[in-house]
Amino acid sequence: MSDLPPRYSRQVLFAEIGTAGQKRLLGSRVVIVGCGALGTVQAEALTRAGIGRLRLIDRDFIEESNLQRQTLFTEEDVREGLPKAVAARRRLQAINASVAVEDRVEDLNYRNAESLVEGADCILDGTDNFEARFLLNDLSQKRRIPWIYGAAVGSQGLTMTIVPGRTPCLRCVFESPPPPGTTPTCDTAGVLAPAVNLVASLQVAEALKILSGRLERINRSLVSLDVWQNTWRRLEIQSGLAGGDCPACHLGRYDFLEGERESSTAILCGRDSVQINQPSGQPLDFPQLGHRLELLGSVSYNRFLLRFRLKEFEIAVFPDGRGIVKGTRDPQEARSLYSRYIGN
Amino acid sequence: MPTSVRIPVQLRTLTGGQEVITGTGGSVLEIIEDIDRQYPGLKDRICESEGKVRRFVNIFLNEEDIRFLENLQTAVTEKDELSIIPAIAGG
Ligand SMILES: [Zn+2]
Numbered sequence: 246m247s248d249l250p251p252r253y254s255r256q257v258l259f260a261e262i263g264t265a266g267q268k269r270l271l272g273s274r275v276v277i278v279g280c281g282a283l284g285t286v287q288a289e290a291l292t293r294a295g296i297g298r299l300r301l302i303d304r305d306f307i308e309e310s311n312l313q314r315q316t317l318f319t320e321e322d323v324r325e326g327l328p329k330a331v332a333a334r335r336r337l338q339a340i341n342a343s344v345a346v347e348d349r350v351e352d353l354n355y356r357n358a359e360s361l362v363e364g365a366d367c368i369l370d371g372t373d374n375f376e377a378r379f380l381l382n383d384l385s386q387k388r389r390i391p392w393i394y395g396a397a398v399g400s401q402g403l404t405m406t407i408v409p410g411r412t413p414c415l416r417c418v419f420e421s422p423p424p425p426g427t428t429p430t431c432d433t434a435g436v437l438a439p440a441v442n443l444v445a446s447l448q449v450a451e452a453l454k455i456l457s458g459r460l461e462r463i464n465r466s467l468v469s470l471d472v473w474q475n476t477w478r479r480l481e482i483q484s485g486l487a488g489g490d491c492p493a494c495h496l497g498r499y500d501f502l503e504g505e506r507e508s509s510t511a512i513l514c515g516r517d518s519v520q521i522n523q524p525s526g527q528p529l530d531f532p533q534l535g536h537r538l539e540l541l542g543s544v545s546y547n548r549f550l551l552r553f554r555l556k557e558f559e560i561a562v563f564p565d566g567r568g569i570v571k572g573t574r575d576p577q578e579a580r581s582l583y584s585r586y587i588g589n
Numbered sequence: 590m591p592t593s594v595r596i597p598v599q600l601r602t603l604t605g606g607q608e609v610i611t612g613t614g615g616s617v618l619e620i621i622e623d624i625d626r627q628y629p630g631l632k633d634r635i636c637e638s639e640g641k642v643r644r645f646v647n648i649f650l651n652e653e654d655i656r657f658l659e660n661l662q663t664a665v666t667e668k669d670e671l672s673i674i675p676a677i678a679g680g
Binding site: 279281282283284370371372373375378395396397398399401403418419420421422423427428430431434436444467469474478479480481482484485 | 678
């Protein structure tokens, strides 16, 4: 049939991909932002499909409550206390060693966003919050990189494919994020694996079209689905493409890349946790910090993160100073715990 | 016969858990005002104080975004269906 590895034969037989499409896939570069339920499903499917390079960006580490839906992770990963991006990379390399997978244990923000997506042919949304999604939208418009929005909560999902110049963008449809605390999150409403898997699978199908050169096949609607209420709707948004006044795609204003909207704390979806963004000038010294904190509570660390448990709280810190405070959803309480035990 | 309005999960606490309710009126705005009379608080969750649709909420008339029609002034008949679709996070 061709000189392509047999592992891709069923995909090559699919006429609209074929040998030419598979070759394009093998040379493609993908960035997945967020390695939770959406991101793990996307990463596994694209790794099996045979993309060229995959960069996985995630700021969090694995916990037992992730295992219900985050398909790449195991109980052993929980015991090891691994960052999600690291555990996912290990698993993906065992699935398909010919894909170059890179893990980045980082919080995507306006400072690092442009360099993190440099050279990508497509960005997949596997994030769990509005801030990151509006940032991705600006990034996509500014750098002319397609991105695929997807979100799920409870039994509902929403997805939309954004190709700069060809489709409306996220801000054409949702001009700005809702105020924090006004919409359900996985924390408050839970989330069903089939809802996220369905959204992630639709995102992967869109990515395969884009990466294999079949842009004419992309889905141009906003898809809204609910696996429990049995609804599946395609909502028309195309008329937003021309003549609108969208700040991002018509006016070229990238508000979320300016950084003014960024807060230094973020409540993490499904985690009863708050992230503290506190870049330290130099890498944290885990042995030294661990030694100091041992006197106050229980401490464990590996080379990726240090965890400190004290009563109902747990503080996890990464070498770059970023922290995740568990046991609270109150940013101020989290910030004060962080300052007290890790430092200012 | 009034027009059906699909209510998202986020707002169902205001409608006693109902996913589909009905409202009477000739435009999207009139229907929102009517459902707000039946389920007080709905309009505030959909519209800003000046009466514009909130920026993270979308209203679709059948399958079309009303922003690309006549917005809140878009004419509605009994055969139409309105859907309120807020952005969702999570994932
Ligand atoms: Zn736009």
